[in-house]
Amino acid sequence: MTTTKPSMTKPVLFVLTSHGIKGSTGEATGYYLGEVTHPLAELKKAGIAVEFASIKGGEPPVDGLDLSDPINAHFWNDAEFRTQVANTTRLADIDPSKYAGIFFAGGHGAMWDFPFDEAVRSVTRSIYEAGGIVGAVCHGPAALVNVTLGNGEPLVAGKRVAAFTDSEEHAVKLEKVVPFLLASTLVERGAHHQPAADWTANVVVDGRLVTGQNPQSAAGVGAAMRDLLRTA
Numbered sequence: 001m002t003t004t005k006p007s008m009t010k011p012v013l014f015v016l017t018s019h020g021i022k023g024s025t026g027e028a029t030g031y032y033l034g035e036v037t038h039p040l041a042e043l044k045k046a047g048i049a050v051e052f053a054s055i056k057g058g059e060p061p062v063d064g065l066d067l068s069d070p071i072n073a074h075f076w077n078d079a080e081f082r083t084q085v086a087n088t089t090r091l092a093d094i095d096p097s098k099y100a101g102i103f104f105a106g107g108h109g110a111m112w113d114f115p116f117d118e119a120v121r122s123v124t125r126s127i128y129e130a131g132g133i134v135g136a137v138c139h140g141p142a143a144l145v146n147v148t149l150g151n152g153e154p155l156v157a158g159k160r161v162a163a164f165t166d167s168e169e170h171a172v173k174l175e176k177v178v179p180f181l182l183a184s185t186l187v188e189r190g191a192h193h194q195p196a197a198d199w200t201a202n203v204v205v206d207g208r209l210v211t212g213q214n215p216q217s218a219a220g221v222g223a224a225m226r227d228l229l230r231t232a
Helices: 034-045 070-076 079-086 110-116 118-129 140-144 166-171 182-188 215-231
Strands: 012-016 050-054 101-104 133-137 203-206 209-212
Touching: 012 034, 012 118, 034 050, 034 070, 034 133, 034 215, 050 079, 070 079, 101 118, 101 140, 101 215, 110 140, 118 133, 118 140, 133 140, 133 215, 140 182, 140 209, 166 182, 203 215, 209 215
Parallel strands: 012 050, 012 101, 101 133, 133 209
Antiparallel strands: 203 209
């Protein structure tokens, strides 16, 4: 008789931004669809359950709605997935003890609400300090810049991380629109930022922290979280 590992009996919480406008530009943004669907596909193939939350709850704004991407198309045309992302739980209403890990999807919207939300800080701290896994991709690591642990130290201090680089932010000409440069701010918090060339897949695993640089890294973050959950 085989015994299921405790971590595999709990779902992973995917957190999406509720912010839909890029600063003062008036341009729409939100969570980046491929940064949800690609990690989700990796976890689902492994039989790992996923639940969805967002900062405000309800239906968060979506960006990167590229349905020529077959994984995006598969999930976007799936009624269960659409119902889940249309009815996300407000993060502040989440019980962290229910989850084996937490994952923060990117999309530029994350830069405006993830870093400043108390529930992001408290839920992430609770899951991590209970032995859970924390993952984030692209602008998702914005969630980590203000998370401190029980000892008062930043979660990212002394840890190797990947995130959307300053170079990539300049490439999309939003370096003066976002409230801060993500990679530089992580370094200010004591993280060891490990960039790769712009727009190349780059996943960094440091203990139970999994981060990815850009949309190209999304599947790899999901796969790394899957592997950690299997061995937890």
